[in-house]
Structure formats: C-alpha cells, structure tokens
Amino acid sequence: MDIDALLMQSLQLLGLGMGAVFIILTLLIVIISIVSKIVPVEVSPPPALPTQGIDPAHVAAISAAVHQYRKNR
Amino acid sequence: MDIDALLMQSLQLLGLGMGAVFIILTLLIVIISIVSKIVPVEVSPPPALPTQGIDPAHVAAISAAVHQYRKNR
Amino acid sequence: MDIDALLMQSLQLLGLGMGAVFIILTLLIVIISIVSKIVPVEVSPPPALPTQGIDPAHVAAISAAVHQYRKNR
Amino acid sequence: MEQGLLQLWASTGLYNFTPGQLIMIAVGGLLIYLAISKGFEPLLLIPIGFGGILANIPIAGIAGPDGLLGILYHAGIETGVFPLLIFMGVGAMTDFGPLLARPSLMILGAAAQFGIFFTLFGAIAMNLIPGMEFSMADAAAIAIIGGADGPTAIYVASRLAPDLLGAIAVAAYSYMALVPIIQPPIMKALTTEEERKTKMTQLRKVSRLEKILFPLILLMVTILLLPSATPLVGMLCFGNLLRECGVVERLSSTAQNELINIVTIFLGLSVGSKLAADKFLSAETLGILMLGMVAFSIGTAAGLLMGKIMYRVTGKAVNPLIGAAGVSAVPMAARVANKVGLQANPQNFLLMHAMGPNVAGVIGSAVAAGVLLSVIG
Amino acid sequence: MEQGLLQLWASTGLYNFTPGQLIMIAVGGLLIYLAISKGFEPLLLIPIGFGGILANIPIAGIAGPDGLLGILYHAGIETGVFPLLIFMGVGAMTDFGPLLARPSLMILGAAAQFGIFFTLFGAIAMNLIPGMEFSMADAAAIAIIGGADGPTAIYVASRLAPDLLGAIAVAAYSYMALVPIIQPPIMKALTTEEERKTKMTQLRKVSRLEKILFPLILLMVTILLLPSATPLVGMLCFGNLLRECGVVERLSSTAQNELINIVTIFLGLSVGSKLAADKFLSAETLGILMLGMVAFSIGTAAGLLMGKIMYRVTGKAVNPLIGAAGVSAVPMAARVANKVGLQANPQNFLLMHAMGPNVAGVIGSAVAAGVLLSVIG
Amino acid sequence: MEQGLLQLWASTGLYNFTPGQLIMIAVGGLLIYLAISKGFEPLLLIPIGFGGILANIPIAGIAGPDGLLGILYHAGIETGVFPLLIFMGVGAMTDFGPLLARPSLMILGAAAQFGIFFTLFGAIAMNLIPGMEFSMADAAAIAIIGGADGPTAIYVASRLAPDLLGAIAVAAYSYMALVPIIQPPIMKALTTEEERKTKMTQLRKVSRLEKILFPLILLMVTILLLPSATPLVGMLCFGNLLRECGVVERLSSTAQNELINIVTIFLGLSVGSKLAADKFLSAETLGILMLGMVAFSIGTAAGLLMGKIMYRVTGKAVNPLIGAAGVSAVPMAARVANKVGLQANPQNFLLMHAMGPNVAGVIGSAVAAGVLLSVIG
Numbered sequence A, B, C: 001m002d003i004d005a006l007l008m009q010s011l012q013l014l015g016l017g018m019g020a021v022f023i024i025l026t027l028l029i030v031i032i033s034i035v036s037k038i039v040p041v042e043v044s045p046p047p048a049l050p051t052q053g054i055d056p057a058h059v060a061a062i063s064a065a066v067h068q069y070r071k072n073r
Numbered sequence D, E, F: 001m002e003q004g005l006l007q008l009w010a011s012t013g014l015y016n017f018t019p020g021q022l023i024m025i026a027v028g029g030l031l032i033y034l035a036i037s038k039g040f041e042p043l044l045l046i047p048i049g050f051g052g053i054l055a056n057i058p059i060a061g062i063a064g065p066d067g068l069l070g071i072l073y074h075a076g077i078e079t080g081v082f083p084l085l086i087f088m089g090v091g092a093m094t095d096f097g098p099l100l101a102r103p104s105l106m107i108l109g110a111a112a113q114f115g116i117f118f119t120l121f122g123a124i125a126m127n128l129i130p131g132m133e134f135s136m137a138d139a140a141a142i143a144i145i146g147g148a149d150g151p152t153a154i155y156v157a158s159r160l161a162p163d164l165l166g167a168i169a170v171a172a173y174s175y176m177a178l179v180p181i182i183q184p185p186i187m188k189a190l191t192t193e194e195e196r197k198t199k200m201t202q203l204r205k206v207s208r209l210e211k212i213l214f215p216l217i218l219l220m221v222t223i224l225l226l227p228s229a230t231p232l233v234g235m236l237c238f239g240n241l242l243r244e245c246g247v248v249e250r251l252s253s254t255a256q257n258e259l260i261n262i263v264t265i266f267l268g269l270s271v272g273s274k275l276a277a278d279k280f281l282s283a284e285t286l287g288i289l290m291l292g293m294v295a296f297s298i299g300t301a302a303g304l305l306m307g308k309i310m311y312r313v314t315g316k317a318v319n320p321l322i323g324a325a326g327v328s329a330v331p332m333a334a335r336v337a338n339k340v341g342l343q344a345n346p347q348n349f350l351l352m353h354a355m356g357p358n359v360a361g362v363i364g365s366a367v368a369a370g371v372l373l374s375v376i377g
C-alpha cells in the first residue's frame, strides 16, 4: 500500500476511532444519568463507633488489664 | 443401543454404584471405629488462658503500660 | 564411552567445576569488598522506639485506656 | 465513506446478534442477579454468569480457542486440573472432626447418593420422550448433579459430556443454593414431629492423630476398592492432610485461600464459556434442570429414610433430619437440618451432628463419580 | 587440557557477547535504576528491566522458546491472558464512584483519546522519513501508547506488532512515570490562571446499587456497539463487579492482590524478553519514543481543550485542569491535576474530581483499542 | 450379572496392584510419616510423598500424560519453570546481609561444593560395581545432591536425568532434613575443642545500597563468566532485588508467600509423580542414596577444612565450624554450626556468622549446576 493510501486510512481511523469513543462514552453518560435518577437513594449507615479500627479483642484485653489492675490494688 | 438395554444398564449401575458407595463408607466406618479405639486419648491441653487469641506483644505492651503507670504514681 | 574415559572426564569436571566456583566467588568477594568501601555509610536511623512492632493503634488504645483509668479514679 | 460506515455497522454487536445470544446474555445476567440479590452461591455463579455473557458476545470470540475463556477452559477444565485443585482446597477447608466423632452417621451420606443413581435411571427413561436424547454418558453427567457437590459435578461432566457442562454446572450450583427451599418440605413430609424433636448427645472430642490418619485411611480404602475415584478423593485427602498434619501451615493456608480463589475465578469463567446458545437453549437443558431437581429431592428423601432407620435402630439416638444433610451441599444442608430441628424443638442444636453426614456426602458422591467414570468413562 | 580451557573460555559470556547485548543489558539496568531511584513505575519496570537483562545473556537462551521468559511470553502474552488478567485486577482495584457522581466529566476521558489517533496518523507520516518503516499495524500499536494505560498497550501491541512490544511497553510505562514532568507545562500553557483557580462543588454520594450496575451497563454498551473491545472492557467490568457486588469479597481481594501480583511479575519478565538487541536497537525504537511523547502531549492537550469547553458550557463549574487527567495514567494524572490546581489556589482540591475523567480515560483507551483491533487486527 | 461383578473386581486396586506399586505407596507413606513425626522438610516431603502415593495407584493414571500429576510435571518440571520460580522465592526470602558484612567467608561456601564434584567422580566410579550403570548425565544429576539445595537439584535432575528425579529429590530433601544428624560427628572429628570455642567479632551493619547492588553484581559476574548458570542465579537475583529494592513490596511479598507456596505444592506433587516403582525400585536408587550421603559428608568436610585454613590465616578470627554451613541447606546447617559452637562455649553465638557461608553455598551450588549443565547438558 502506498503512503497516500495509508495516510488516508489513518485519517479515516482518526474519525472512526474518535467517533466510537465519543459515541460510547456519551451513551454511557446518558444511561448512567438516567439510572442515577431511578436508583433509590441509600439510607446512610449509622455513625462509626469510636473504637472502629481497633480489634475488639484488644479492647477486651485492655479492659481486662485495667480491670485486673483496679482489683489488685 | 436400544432403550431397553440402556434402561437395564442403568439399573445395573444403580445397584453397582449404591453397592460401591455403601461398601466403601461402611468399610471406612469400621476402620475409623477401630482406629479411634487404638489411638491414645489426647491429654487435653491446659485450660485456655484468658489472653488466648491476643498477640503476646499486646499483652506485653499492656503489662508494660500498667506497670509504667504504677511506677509513675 | 569406556569407564576410563568417563573417570578422566569426571576428574576434569572436578577441576573445572571447583575452579569456576572459586573464581566466581572470589571475584564476588573482591567486588563486594570494593563496593562496600565506595558505598557511603548509611546514617543510622533514629533509635527504635520501645513500642516498635506494636501497631500504633494499639498503643493509642492502651494510652487511652490508662488515661481513662486515671481520670476515672 | 459510506462503505466505511456500513462496515462499521457490520462490526457492531447490534448487527451481529443472534436471538440465542441475546437470551444467553440475559441468562448470564439472571445468574448474576440471583447471586447478588438472593445469595445464590455467588462465588461460583458470578464468574459463571459473567463468563456466560462474555461467551455470547458476537465477533469477539472470547470463548473460542484463542479467546481468554477458551484458553482457560482448555487448560483447566478439559484437563480436569481446575476441579481437582478446588477439591484440594475443599479438603484443606474441611474439618472431618464431626464425622470422626461418630463415624456410623456416615451411612447417611451413603444413602443420599441414591439420588444420583435414581436420576441416572430417570435420565435414560427420558429418552422415551420425543425430542430428548441422552446417551449413557450424558445421563451419568446429569445424574451427578444429585451429588450436590460442584467440583465433582464439573469434573464428571467435563469427562463424560462436555457439551452439557454449562447446564449441569448451573443446575448443580443453583440447586445447592436452593437447598433451604427444596429440602424443608421433604423433611417435614417424611418425618414425624416427634422424630424431629429428637435431641442428640454431644460429640466426643477427636484427637489430632485421628484427624491426621483419616485422609490417609480414606485414600487407602479408595485405592483398594475404586481406583477410578482416586483423582477426586486423592486431592480431597491431600488438601485435608495439609490442613491436619500441622507442619505445613503455609501450604494449607494457600490451598484454602489464594489458590482456591484463583482457581475459582478461572473455573467459573471457563464453565461460563460453555453457556453457548446452541448448546444451552435446547430441550436437553430443560431435562437437565428437571432431572437435577429430581436428583436433589430423591437424595434428600433417601438420606431421611436412612435417618429414620437409624432412629429406630439406635433407640432414638439419631435425629432423622440429619439424614437430609447427607446429600452434601456443605454446609448449607447441615444448616437446614439444624434450622428445621430448631423449629421442632428450640433446644435442639443439630448443626455439628449434621456436619458428619454432610461431609460424608462429599466422599459419597466422589465415590459415585468414580463408579460412573469407571464403568462409562 | 588446553582444549578444555579453550572450550571453557568459549562458553563464557565475555567471549560470546555481542555489542547489542551489552547495550541492552545496560538499558535493562537503566530501567531498574530509574524504577528504584526515581520511582518510575517500579512494579512494572523492575520486572521488565530485569527480564531485559536476562533476555540478552548469550548462550543461556532464557528468552528462547525453551527458556523461562520465552515460555512465559508464549503462555501469557501471545495469548493475551496476562494483560487481560491485569485488567481484571485493575477493575477490582478501581472505584468508579467519582465517575458516577458526575458522569458528564467522562467526556474529558473521551477527548484525551485524540492523542492515540493523532499519533496513528503521525506514525504513518513518519514513513516519509527514510529508514523508518511502520505498517498500519505497527502504527496502531505505537499510537496506543497515547492511551497511557499499560495493559491496554501491551494487549494491543501483542496482537498487532509483537516485535515492537518491548519498546512500546517501555515507552508506555516510562511516559506514565513522567506524567508529573510532561503534563504541567502543557497544562499551564493552555489554561489561564483564572481557569486553574476554579473550584468545583463536592461530589454527590453514589449508592451501592449504581456501583454494581455500572460495570454491567458499561459491558452492555460495549457489546452492542464495539464487540472487539469486549475482551479488555469485559475483564475490567468483571473485576469491578467482583469488587462492588459485595458478596465475593475473597475473589475480589485475590484479584486485586495475589493474582495481579503474580501476573505482574510474569508479565513484566515476559515483556522484558522482547528487549532483544536486534529488535530494540533500531531507528524504529527512537520513532516509538518520539511518537509516544507526542501521543501523551496531544492527549493531554485534547483533554485540556475539552476541559476549557466544559468550563464555558457549565458556567465555570468545571476546572479545565481535570481534562488532562483524561489520558488515564491512573492515578498519577489525577494527582498532577490536583497539584497544579493547588498551585493556583491552595484551597482547590481537584483530586476526586479528576478521578472521574481519569478512570473514564481507561475506558476510553480500551474502546480505542477495540476500534484499532477491529479495523486493523 | 456374574460377569458384571467380575468386571467390577477387575477394576479394583486389589486386583491390579503390582508389588512394586505397593512398596512405593509404603515409601510415600514413610516420607509423609517422617515429615510429620520427625519434621523432615515437611513443606516438600509431604507433597512429594503424597504425589508418590497418587502416582502408584493402578488404573487411575494420575501420573500419566492426562493425569493431574503428569500435566503438572509436563508444565512445570520438564520446562524448568517450577524450580526457577521457587528459586525466585528463595531469593526474595534470603537476606544476604551476613554475607555482605564479611564477604571473605564466601570462600567457605565455595569449598563445600567439593562434595558435588567428588561425588560426580564417585558415581562414575560406581560403574565398576556390576548392576550399577550411571551415565555422565546421571552422575552429574546425582552429584548435585551435594549442593544441599532442593530447587537446584530438581532443576539439574530434570534437565540431565529425569528418570532419576524422584530418587534424587527424595535424597536431597531427606539429607537436608538429616543435617543435624549427619554434620555434628564430622564437625567434631575434624575440629579441635579450641577451634570450636573460637568467638567471632560482631558483624558490621550493611547499608541498603549494598544490599540492592549485590544481586545485580552477582548476576553480572555470572553473566560474564558462566552464562549457563544464569537461569538459576538470575531468578535468585531477581527475587532478591524485589526484596531489597524497597519499592515493590507487594511483588516481593507475593514471591515469598503465595507464589512460592503454590509452586511448592505443584512442584512437590510433580516430583512425587516420578516415584514410579519401575524407576525407583532399582539398584540405582540405593546408589543415589549412598552417593548423596557421601556428597553431604564430603561437602561438610571440605567446608570445615577450608574453615580451619581460614582459622589459621586470620589468626583465629574465624571459627572453623561455620565452614560446615557452606553446603547450604539453609538455614539448618547454620543452626547446626551455632549449636555445636554453643556446646563448646556457651557464650559462642555463631548463627549470623554461619549465615554468610550458608547463603554463599546456595550461590556456589547454582554455579556448580551451571558448570554441569554447560559441559554435560
């Protein structure tokens, strides 16, 4: 294939490719926007506890340690 | 193979299969029962410590914290 | 191949192999020794904290527990 | 330019879809929906459903010999590697303690396999219906659904009837998910209130040595009597030995976590690749779904009846409900037995008692698979 | 004995090296150096660089058909399995929440793909330079570097121009690492101070159901319009569904940790096996490096210009800087947008706003890859 | 019916067993017993032993070309992939710090390789015994047992003498497990009480940069002098670079955990598939077991003698006991050196000092493997 034909084909691909990308993403925008209106709003979960992130076992151990200490006094 | 022969063969398979399943599982029951009598009963491990399941490092840290506190008083 | 030739070849391999092992490891010793002199000595990191190896969250929890205890007295 | 647009249009899915593909994509979506919303065996049905969607995309050829799903299928299902590795993981995750504590209950796991062989007969009988055509190999692959054990079903189907694999796997996992709906009516119909109230004595403690010896004993018995079952039983035993021996913790952990997870993803996608329209949308699939249901029900009933026999023989020491757990579907069927037991008597905790027949059912259906592969395969 | 020593000498690397191999080993070392010292995408460039060294060892044949790298390449790159599994992992690691919160910004991720197609044209034009020779397939494989997405680039290159794979992968990951250097000047040149100061309103909370539906919707749209993009998009969606559905936590975790790590090691080494002197040390590689830079720059510029359009259309509700994040290079490009925004206005946190176009860019380049594979492949 | 029962009986293991298979199943059981009860390298010997059992089941064909073990063997051992991945994991798990702190001790790891080459000579000499027949390739594969390094032995045996692989792997891992029994008498016989009491000065701190450079230096030296060792050494270095570079923590962690665990399971089972009766139950296996013992002992002795030389040359700055650790068998041999040292002097902690020669021994035997593969392979 000579260079002119190749250049022409690559120009076509440019149009085709950007067209496909824009069509697909625009379609997605439309669908997502519609879906977001249909989907019911989530009830937010209860507020996180202050001990979150610490293993309950550790909390228990600490409580036990402190409790033990109190008793031993 | 005509349908009658197939039906006959599947009946045979029914007998064969259930036979094999029962023989093997029954043999297992017998062997396991014998083994359970031969195998020495395990000496039960010492009663679980209250700190079981908590990393020794944490216990150490807690002890240290409490100890430190005592000293500082 | 007759046994004598095999024995001779294995003797050669002994020399060749031990030679290769010693040459390569000796060369490594030389290069590593040189490199260790070129490479700048690392500034040693600050001394390890006594709580090293314990998750900060646990330390926080312990501190909080002890603090809480102090306050509650 | 116009020609270019035509060519473009000709390369869209819209242009190339066949109705069958659209239906199969909907089926894939349905499986995903059931898995997420209803909790139907999501670990398998999400990959299978998604694989089913991917397999029915026109042009892309994802399930073809050069597509990802085709490659995975060829490497892992055709060879049997994936189900065997899953079985190793199952072994590493299974505690045979309850079974060892009271080995006689294993007989319940044997009885429930009647569902498999009865269904085999039923599948052959279905040939009398015009339009249905099941060979002996097809019938055996379908019957194994009654084993209520996913990897066993996939392994047998991949060996005996690869074309039916998609439908068989979907039926097997769907019915396992449906155990809490399928089993209770049968359990209530076949047992009396008094039987269901039966309490069982606490299980004895099983020593570590017994647990280590069990996979080896199981393997030896299988080797001696039914070598054709040893690929399945062997990997189950290997996984369980890794678990119980206590000296290869890291291998055991990998077998029951990362490795089984990776293989589950691959296996699910591969099985999904068999949800092709031309194979799935046929009268045979309807037959498979029907026979699968029969297999589950008959297996449950057989387990229950054997439970009733044990109830009498042992002088009411065995609650017949735990017989239903003999079909396997671990641990769902054991939980169902526990739940129905609690309904009859709120103090009646059958879970651990049902786990014995439950895991015995896994062994039982692997043995049944061995018989089928040996005679037909 | 003398002959033996000669034979030994003839089996050393010293005797057998070609200059090209020495240079390539240096190139491998350079990649490793950049990865460790400068933080250039170390997860990929360390395995690629090391693979490049191993591939250029004389005699050993590690990249040959019987060597480890050759075997891995054959099993995972030629088949496309490795990049697709990586894409699944990327899907499992990606939170599409920001994109769903404001879907219109996705258009920025579309615009930035202009870099790909402009570069395709540029690569073909390069044939006018004597010594350069790029076929249409070569040009497409090079252009995809502009997608700023590693697995996509590797997947396309392995299909269209395997000989250029090494150079393309190196260019793609290097430029991704260079995003913080390449993008800011372009961003500052194309936007005004006032534009850069633009604050954006906080994103709305996205519900769990929307997140579950998104991968399915994306897959459906791709199936309908561009089936040839579905291997890539499909695995991305599958991974994301595992993440968001909430019922297969263990599969999701494996997909985004152990499995992607294992595949990353294998993929990197395999790609490195394509750093053979005769393929890499050529004028083409220089062309690839140049074109890759062009692709990144044009893509960034196109995203920014579309950002400026949105800035006007929305009445200054969109900061044009986030358009630059549309090239993907997740999450680096989004961070760069955030940083440049902060320089203009210390109260201006664009990170989450930029994540939307950023992940849209991943989808955009997978779509672009689908077009290239469909028309040329 | 009668015929059916006969056919059934003919498909049992009982009917089909050959005596050799029974013996090999007992051997597999023995390996598992030693692994669990005596702690003999359980990570390898449990999978190998179990694989050996599975391989000797009549009819099932698990080690055949279509069986699981045969497939794994073909994919991972024949290609060399499994041992090389294990070596990568070993690299990721190895801290070369002690070696770098005092590089001169590496010479001890060189000396201990004498065990390999002496055994090669011994194996060839064994041909003088009627009934023994070892080719040069066989002899080399056997000799590498003296390297006291599992993956190296498996890699070399799979290349030079696949038929002997089972026996060689079993011997290698068994003797590694027996190091605490084999080495101490030799250590005590060859050293004086005074020598054993020698304390060594504390090791200097090694900088991070030295640790990063080491795998690259090692690889370069190997490339220049012995390219045929680079598959093994290269993967060791790659794993170690992942570990030390500090920027790919997740790859390093996967290489030394999940990936090596998965490959260990597969490798063990595959090696076990070579425990077929006809290959294992032969005079050759006895010869291999004997020669392996010789190799370990001579290697230990050579390391010790070199240790004594260093003791003198350095003016008693080196305890000769650490020479025994030069055989590798990481970290067992180093622990044994430490223990024997403590017996002579309770204040004498040799562990870290012995780790240098210990890991040098890994490099040394990989180099020796390279020589063997280059000259014979």
Ligand code: NA
Residues within 6 Å of the ligand: D146, D147, D148, D149, D326, D327, D328, D329, D361, D362, D363, D364, D365, D366
């Ligand atoms: Na079952």
Ligand code: NA
Residues within 6 Å of the ligand: E146, E147, E148, E149, E326, E327, E328, E329, E361, E362, E363, E364, E365, E366
């Ligand atoms: Na992109």
Ligand code: NA
Residues within 6 Å of the ligand: F146, F147, F148, F149, F326, F327, F328, F329, F361, F362, F363, F364, F365, F366
């Ligand atoms: Na060694």
